[in-house]
Amino acid sequence: MSKWRTWRDLPLGCVITGVPTSLEYKTGNWRALRPVLDKDKCISCLMCWVHCPEPAIKRLEDDKVEIDYDYCKGCGICAEVCPVKAITMVMEGEQA
Amino acid sequence: MRGKRVGMRGNAAVAYAVKQAEVDVIAAYPITPQTIIVEVLSEYVNNGELNAAFIPVESEHSALSACVGASLAGARVFTATASQGLALMYEILWIASALRTTIVMALANRALSAPINIHCSHDDAYAARDTGWIQFFAENVQEAYDLTLQAFKVSEDKRVLLPSIINLDGFILTHSLEGLYVLDDKDVRDFLPPKEPVQPIDPDNPITYGPLDLQDYYIEHKRQQAEAMKNSYGPIKEVFAEYSELAGRKYAPVKTYGIEDAEVAALVLGSSAGTVRYVARKLRKQGKKVGVISLTLYRPFPIDELKKALKGIKVLAVMDRSYSFGSPAAQLFMDVAAALYNDKEKPLLFNVVYGLGGRDLKPEHVVYIFEKAEEVARVGEVRESQIWVGVRD
Numbered sequence: 363m364s365k366w367r368t369w370r371d372l373p374l375g376c377v378i379t380g381v382p383t384s385l386e387y388k389t390g391n392w393r394a395l396r397p398v399l400d401k402d403k404c405i406s407c408l409m410c411w412v413h414c415p416e417p418a419i420k421r422l423e424d425d426k427v428e429i430d431y432d433y434c435k436g437c438g439i440c441a442e443v444c445p446v447k448a449i450t451m452v453m454e455g456e457q458a
Numbered sequence: 459m460r461g462k463r464v465g466m467r468g469n470a471a472v473a474y475a476v477k478q479a480e481v482d483v484i485a486a487y488p489i490t491p492q493t494i495i496v497e498v499l500s501e502y503v504n505n506g507e508l509n510a511a512f513i514p515v516e517s518e519h520s521a522l523s524a525c526v527g528a529s530l531a532g533a534r535v536f537t538a539t540a541s542q543g544l545a546l547m548y549e550i551l552w553i554a555s556a557l558r559t560t561i562v563m564a565l566a567n568r569a570l571s572a573p574i575n576i577h578c579s580h581d582d583a584y585a586a587r588d589t590g591w592i593q594f595f596a597e598n599v600q601e602a603y604d605l606t607l608q609a610f611k612v613s614e615d616k617r618v619l620l621p622s623i624i625n626l627d628g629f630i631l632t633h634s635l636e637g638l639y640v641l642d643d644k645d646v647r648d649f650l651p652p653k654e655p656v657q658p659i660d661p662d663n664p665i666t667y668g669p670l671d672l673q674d675y676y677i678e679h680k681r682q683q684a685e686a687m688k689n690s691y692g693p694i695k696e697v698f699a700e701y702s703e704l705a706g707r708k709y710a711p712v713k714t715y716g717i718e719d720a721e722v723a724a725l726v727l728g729s730s731a732g733t734v735r736y737v738a739r740k741l742r743k744q745g746k747k748v749g750v751i752s753l754t755l756y757r758p759f760p761i762d763e764l765k766k767a768l769k770g771i772k773v774l775a776v777m778d779r780s781y782s783f784g785s786p787a788a789q790l791f792m793d794v795a796a797a798l799y800n801d802k803e804k805p806l807l808f809n810v811v812y813g814l815g816g817r818d819l820k821p822e823h824v825v826y827i828f829e830k831a832e833e834v835a836r837v838g839e840v841r842e843s844q845i846w847v848g849v850r851d
Contacts, residue, residue: 366674369681374619375530375558376679377657378666 389416393436395451397429403448410440410449459706461641468599468631471638472538472564472624473498475606477508478646479562482533482653485513485524489543490576491628492566496538518543522550522561529559529621530667532655534610537561540628541568544582548589554621555590556683557668560613560653561621563591564606567728567779568628569815577816578628580727580779583756584789590683592622592690593757595727597713599636601754602626604705607646611697614653618690625756627729629816641705649704691758698754711760713752714767716742720749722773722831723805725764727753727790730777730812730819737824748828761797768798773831774805779813787844806834809844823847 373379406425411417418434419427429440441449466474473495476484484503486496502508511528515521518539529535539547544565554561565586569579583593592612596602602624609622626632641649657665671679691711698709715735717723724734731752738748751767751774753760768774778788785792791809798804810827813819826847834840 367678369678369685372675372678372682374657374682376556376668376671378669379663381664381666383666 388432389435390418390430390432393431393434394454395436395438396431396454397434397436397438397440397449398452399427399429400448400450401426403446405446405448407445409443409445413439413443415439459639460645460704461639463637464640465635465637466599466603466640467494467633467635468596468602468626469494469566469633470498471599471603471640472606472626473502474640475603476536476562477502478641478643479534479536479607479610479650480508480647480652481510481536483511483513483525483528483535484537485515485521485528485535486537486539487515487518487521487543489518489540491568491632492538492540492543492564494632495564495566499536518546519550522547522554525561526550526554526557526559529554529561530557530657530659532653532658534614534653535559535561536563538564538566540566541570541582544585545570548585551586551589551591553668556679558619558656558686559621560610560619562606562609562613563621563623564602565623565625566628566632567625575815576628578630578728578779579814579816580625580789583623583625583727584780584782586623587757587789590620590687591757592618592620592687592694593755594622594624595753595756596624596626596631597729597731597752597754599631599634600638600707602631603638603640604701604707604709605754607641607650608697608701608709611650611701612690612694615690615693615697616654616656617693618686619656620686620690625728630729639705639707645704649701687758691760694755694758709754710763711753711755712763712767713754715739715750717749717751717767717771719747720771721747722775722828722835723749723751723768723771724775724777724810724824724827724831725751725753725790725794726777727756727779730779733819733821734777734824737821737828741825741828746828746832748831759793759797764794764797765801768805771805773834774807775810775827775831776807777810777812777827781811781814791844806838806840808834808840808842811844811846812848817848819848
């Protein structure tokens with residue numbers, strides 16, 4: 363059976379039941395530009411982690427960061443605020 | 459007739475029905491010619507006759523928005539507006555129906571500006587025709603009262619769950635004092651038990667209302683809504699039948715007069731039906747075979763009932779109290795033409811534009827319309843597809 367429901371199977375009134383559902387919605391496929399992190403340059407200032415509106419920057423135990431590409435929409439704010447230019451925005455499908 | 463005989467203006471009669479319906483929430487903004495409806499309701503709330511939340515808002519946009527929230531929360535909800543107010547509600551009209559609220563609205567039909575006018579046209583009703591609301595048209599104050607009660611029952615029916623508009627002609631009905639029968643509170647309570655919420659707001663079972671819906675599901679939701687509107691037709695007829703039994707006044711989607719042997723007929727909405735029938739009665743006494751059809755139900759459009767009424771009619775004058783600029787005809791005409799197009803046997807149609815901005819429809823205008831219809835019947839073709847009556851030419 364297709365995962366796509368027909369109009370007969372949808373709940374009334376356009377509602378979404380069984381919330382929260384936001385984690386199921388992988389917004390990463392909206393992305394045109396991909397942030398690529400140079401771990402060697404990163405100074406763990408966490409500016410990207412603070413500014414990410416999604417938030418798709420994961421803060422690891424040692425204050426290193428990791429980008430969650432499932433949810434990153436590629437807005438580029440992280441690259442903009444990074445004081446040491448450790449993040450570059452690369453067109454999806456192209457190499458860093 | 460059941461109940462007691464009282465004298466009321468249309469606005470007061472609607473407000474009285476809303477009080478008897480024991481609504482939970484009223485959110486409204488004043489606008490002529492409906493203001494008195496919500497004014498009277500605010501008095502009922504203030505003096506303790508009606509236990510409802512009255513939300514005074516700063517615009518019609520907010521009025522209907524508040525109604526949407528209240529209705530989704532599970533409340534029985536009422537609002538009223540007219541003309542420019544309906545226009546300001548416009549985007550919320552679509553939302554109210556798509557989210558399957560059960561709001562009931564009285565629409566005191568009034569012409570859209572410009573020029574500014576406070577009197578009757580059906581511009582506002584027609585503006586809402588595509589928005590997914592059920593629409594009723596009252597012919598007189600009695601019907602405005604009766605239809606208000608019935609609208610709650612229809613909208614809240616679990617098989618329907620769509621908002622309703624009761625159209626009553628601005629000033630002609632809203633401000634006319636008429637004798638009417640009102641039901642006892644107990645009869646209304648039996649007919650209209652408290653609303654049962656369908657998907658009420660419940661912190662333990664959260665639901666997202668009104669989320670984004672793109673290429674992947676929007677069309678399925680619209681298809682589902684189309685089905686809901688189509689399916690409302692059966693329950694509407696059931697409510698009409700039940701109320702007719704209760705009140706002793708007959709309600710049906712389509713009202714007819716003289717069509718059994720009529721060769722030509724006029725189709726009309728709202729209070730003008732009385733005038734047209736008055737003239738038809740006189741003409742029939744002179745032996746003319748004329749008939750009158752009026753719609754109590756406008757959305758969903760009562761296609762089958764209308765076709766049944768049109769059996770044997772050679773020419774139909776479709777009367778529109780509005781104008782659709784640049785369209786092939788005015789709004790009701792387009793509905794009728796679309797409904798009949800594929801039928802082999804159908805009447806010839808012509809469109810009559812009349813009464814804009816409260817211009818009186820006089821008996822002599824109606825005589826002229828029937829004469830035109832007879833002329834079309836005689837020559838067997840429509841030479842003028844649209845005529846205006848009551849306009850200085």
